[in-house]
Amino acid sequence: MIEHNGTFNELIDRVEKLGFEADAESVRPIANGGQQFRTTKGAVVCWWPSTGTVTFQGNVIEAKRIRNALRPSQRGLFDVY
Numbered sequence: 410m411i412e413h414n415g416t417f418n419e420l421i422d423r424v425e426k427l428g429f430e431a432d433a434e435s436v437r438p439i440a441n442g443g444q445q446f447r448t449t450k451g452a453v454v455c456w457w458p459s460t461g462t463v464t465f466q467g468n469v470i471e472a473k474r475i476r477n478a479l480r481p482s483q484r485g486l487f488d489v490y
Contacts (some may be wrong), residue, residue, distance in 0.1 A: 429474070
């Protein structure tokens with residue numbers, strides 16, 4: 410599991426710095442106080458600030474690429490369990 414303890418905008422910025430393009434039009438709230446955005450290649454990144462949990466959906470290949478790209482960058486903003 411990946412956990413993000415910053416803000417939602419920091420999560421989007423981090424994903425974009427890793428080379429993935431967020432679709433600004435796709436940012437929206439989701440159930441239980443969560444937020445999500447899509448990448449231009451169809452991955453969906455969901456985040457719940459109350460727990461810090463980050464999940465990935467949508468385009469399976471793109472979602473796995475994002476998840477794997479975040480894992481080596483865990484110092485500070487992300488924790489992996």
